[in-house]
Amino acid sequence: MPARHVAPSILSADFARLGAHVDEVIAAGAHIIHVDVMDGHFVPPITIGPIIVSALREHVGPDIDLDVHLMIERPEKHVADFASAGATGITIHAEATPHVLYALDAVREGGCRAGLAVCPATPLTVFEEVAVDQALCMTVNPGWGGQPFIPTSPDKIRRLRALVGPDVPLMVDGGVSVKTAAACVEAGADWLVAGSAVFGTDDPGEAFRAIVAAAAG
Numbered sequence: 001m002p003a004r005h006v007a008p009s010i011l012s013a014d015f016a017r018l019g020a021h022v023d024e025v026i027a028a029g030a031h032i033i034h035v036d037v038m039d040g041h042f043v044p045p046i047t048i049g050p051i052i053v054s055a056l057r058e059h060v061g062p063d064i065d066l067d068v069h070l071m072i073e074r075p076e077k078h079v080a081d082f083a084s085a086g087a088t089g090i091t092i093h094a095e096a097t098p099h100v101l102y103a104l105d106a107v108r109e110g111g112c113r114a115g116l117a118v119c120p121a122t123p124l125t126v127f128e129e130v131a132v133d134q135a136l137c138m139t140v141n142p143g144w145g146g147q148p149f150i151p152t153s154p155d156k157i158r159r160l161r162a163l164v165g166p167d168v169p170l171m172v173d174g175g176v177s178v179k180t181a182a183a184c185v186e187a188g189a190d191w192l193v194a195g196s197a198v199f200g201t202d203d204p205g206e207a208f209r210a211i212v213a214a215a216a217g
Ligand SMILES: O=C(CO)[C@@H](O)[C@H](O)COP(=O)(O)O
Pocket: 009, 010, 011, 012, 034, 036, 069, 071, 140, 141, 142, 143, 144, 145, 146, 147, 173, 174, 175, 176, 193, 194, 195, 196, 197
């Protein structure tokens, strides 16, 4: 069984002091930092690109996992840039390309873990066709932080766990908080991405620890 992690998402961090904000959760024990990349096409907002990943890598050093969630169309065109910038894992969306297998291979060629994500309304059948190094179940519609957890998500998490088996890290993303973390873990999630519930608070380190405790039950 993969180790359990809470992965703070920088989408809700203060970008004017990103390094300091990330330092707070690392000091509290975070090992995985989740980086949301949006292109204004696959999802309406535009966020950040490889330049920020590169700056973060330089800031956090080699031991922190920078897990990049690509909410962009045709991700296969960009994975090499994110890999060179210092990503550790790169997750693409099944809905964003007709070439899922090619894109996952491109991620691995860049030396990163290859992740596959699905939106809430997307069937899980693609996971029957491809092997992944990590799986991501969206528990909100992608594009924004601070949305409520979709209540039917635990059932989908359970079905995804059955498809990928016990050894693949299963990540959930969206609406994760002290209130929803335990249900995600109970359904089979290992990695809990949390944005607003961590960086939207006055004390991200303490908020991170509270979600870790809630996930532990
Ligand atoms: O990928 C996304 C949003 O599309 C996330 O990673 C968000 O950053 C989650 O934010 P919260 O729901 O935890 O506030």
